[in-house]
Amino acid sequence: xxxxxxxxxxxxxxxxxxxxxxxxxxxxxxxxxxxxxxxxxxxxxxxxxxxxxxxxxxxxxxxxxxxxxxxxxxxxxxxxxxxxxxxxxxxxxxxxxxxxxxxxxxxxxxxxxxxxxxxxxxxxxxxxxxxxxxxxxxxxxxxxxxxxxxxxxxxxxxxxxxxxxxxxxxxxxxxxxxxxxxxxxxxxxxxxxxxxxxxxxxxxxxxxxxxxxxxxxxxxxxxxxxxxxxxxxxxxxxxxxxxxxxxxxxxxxxxxxxxxxxxxxxxxxxxxxxxxxxxxxxxxxxxxxxxxxxxxxxxxxxxxxxxxxxxxxxxxxxxxxxxxxxxxxxxxxxxxxxxxxxxxxxxxx
Numbered sequence: 001x002x003x004x005x006x007x008x009x010x011x012x013x014x015x016x017x018x019x020x021x022x023x024x025x026x027x028x029x030x031x032x033x034x035x036x037x038x039x040x041x042x043x044x045x046x047x048x049x050x051x052x053x054x055x056x057x058x059x060x061x062x063x064x065x066x067x068x069x070x071x072x073x074x075x076x077x078x079x080x081x082x083x084x085x086x087x088x089x090x091x092x093x094x095x096x097x098x099x100x101x102x103x104x105x106x107x108x109x110x111x112x113x114x115x116x117x118x119x120x121x122x123x124x125x126x127x128x129x130x131x132x133x134x135x136x137x138x139x140x141x142x143x144x145x146x147x148x149x150x151x152x153x154x155x156x157x158x159x160x161x162x163x164x165x166x167x168x169x170x171x172x173x174x175x176x177x178x179x180x181x182x183x184x185x186x187x188x189x190x191x192x193x194x195x196x197x198x199x200x201x202x203x204x205x206x207x208x209x210x211x212x213x214x215x216x217x218x219x220x221x222x223x224x225x226x227x228x229x230x231x232x233x234x235x236x237x238x239x240x241x242x243x244x245x246x247x248x249x250x251x252x253x254x255x256x257x258x259x260x261x262x263x264x265x266x267x268x269x270x271x272x273x274x275x276x277x278x279x280x281x282x283x284x285x286x287x288x289x290x291x292x293x294x295x296x297x298x299x300x301x302x303x304x305x306x307x308x309x310x311x312x313x314x315x316x317x318x319x320x321x322x323x324x325x326x327x328x329x330x331x332x333x334x335x336x337x338x339x340x341x342x343x344x345x346x347x348x349x
Contacts, residue, residue, distance in 0.1 A: 001319070001336050003146070003344055007138035010068035014154070017069070018076020021132050025077050025087075025152035028130055032092045033083050041091055048094055055089050058184050062210070063192050065141065069154045077152070088153045089185050105249070105271055105316045106158075108168025108217035109281045110225045111297060112243035112290045117326035119294060120166040120219040121301045124148055124158045125316040134159070134319070134334050136346060142195035144349045146332055148319055149187075156191035158321045162346045163198040164221030164329030168321075170249045172215050174231060178264040179211065183232035186212040200226035207235050215247040221325040229256060233263045244289045246281035249274040273309045280310030298322050298333065298341050313337070 004020060006013045018025060030036045042048040059066050070088055074081040105125035112118050132151045138144045147159035160166045167190060189212040197203050199220045207216075211232045218226040227238040227245035229252065236256040238245065250270045251257045257268065284300055301320055304313040313320060322333040322341055330348060333341040 001133045001334050001339065001342065003134045003136055004132060005136045005138065010065040010139055011072035011075075013137065013139050014069035014072020015076040018073040021151050022077045024132055025073065026079070028150060028152050029079065029083055029087060033086045035092070041086065042094065051094065052086070052089065052091070055185060056085060058182060059188060063188070065139065066154050066188060066191065073152060084152060087150075088155070088188060090187070105273060105277070105314060106170040107246070107248050107277045107281060107312045108170055108215070109246045109285065110217050110219050110227070110240070110244055111285050111288070111292065113297070113324065114291055114293055117324055118219050118223045118225060118243060119297050119322065119324045120168055120217065121297055121322045122158060122168040122217070122320070123301070123312050123314075123317050124319045124321070125314070126318050128318050131318060133336070134344060138347070138349060143198070144346050145194035146344055146346045147191070147194065153187065154191055155187035156194045157187065158319065159194065160323050160325065160332040160346055161194040162330060162348045164325035165194070165197055165199065165203070166219045166323045166325055166332070167193060168217040168247070170215040170247050172213050172229070172231070172249060172251070173269050174213060174260060174265045175269070176264040176266045177213070177231060177233055177260065179232035180234070183211040186214040190214065200224035204228070204237070215249065217245060217247050219323070219325060221329040223326050229253070231260070233260070242289060244285040246278055246285060248278040248281070250278070252278070273314070276310035277312060280308075280312065294324060302335065302341060304338075
């Protein structure tokens with residue numbers, strides 16, 4: 001897969017990004033923000049405008065360099081900063097928990113290899129036309145990172161940073177959840193994790209401070225593993241035993257499910273394949289944990305079988321990723337649909 005590299009101070013990096021991908025970004029804006037041919041954003045509504053202001057303030061308070069990158073992107077594309085901000089905030093999903101569950105098909109696995117090191121693997125699923133492929137963000141003042149943003153955003157999702165921290169994400173739909181007032185956009189929070197965190201303990205502390213809704217499987221260069229069902233109402237950490245864990249797009253613990261009902265969730269819509277995919281990951285890990293080679297994990301990840309609802313590589317797969325940060329702290333293997341995994345290095349910095 002072609003890797004786009006953007007580097008320099010925040011606004012300059014954003015300008016490079018905007019100029020390089022201007023056509024793709026304008027197309028995303030036309031669909032997702034300007035809403036050409038679609039129901040318009042609720043501009044002018046008090047709750048929508050208040051949400052935008054609150055999110056911009058939270059980002060500015062904690063990660064002001066992200067806003068600078070957005071301003072640079074707007075400059076590079078030749079559009080209003082306000083529209084790039086709306087794109088980055090997923091403003092088209094203001095009523096996010098009403099999103100169609102069929103859109104959720106991401107999978108994340110952490111597993112111990114036969115040499116005792118820990119690998120991270122999984123799939124990012126989303127419409128491919130919104131993305132430009134992997135992006136390497138290299139800006140001073142934090143870790144460099146490789147991830148897969150929607151074109152025009154400074155998001156983080158699957159990938160690795162220059163400290164050897166990997167993040168696997170799976171979206172979660174929790175309609176009616178009573179969000180904490182300082183809850184933030186999940187994609188921007190994941191970007192901040194990459195840029196500011198070194199270990200899974202750092203990620204755990206970050207999530208205790210910043211509520212956002214996302215299932216996370218993180219692995220660091222020390223072999224640490226974090227399995228977290230994070231929400232905009234607070235986190236729930238699943239225990240990691242024997243050096244492996246797996247998450248897809250549903251609540252994996254009934255006790256946590258009950259807790260969520262006490263915080264406003266009335267129903268739990270699920271992707272039709274989420275339990276089958278997690279079941280396949282669990283079966284592989286239970287059989288092969290501690291006895292599998294890197295090649296075996298990569299082959300398992302890339303194998304596609306459209307007759308199997310548990311296939312990790314499926315019709316909706318945008319990218320596959322594999323990393324072993326203990327052995328290769330600056331490397332992530334990436335592949336598009338039907339492509340072989342290829343190593344990409346994130347220079348230390």
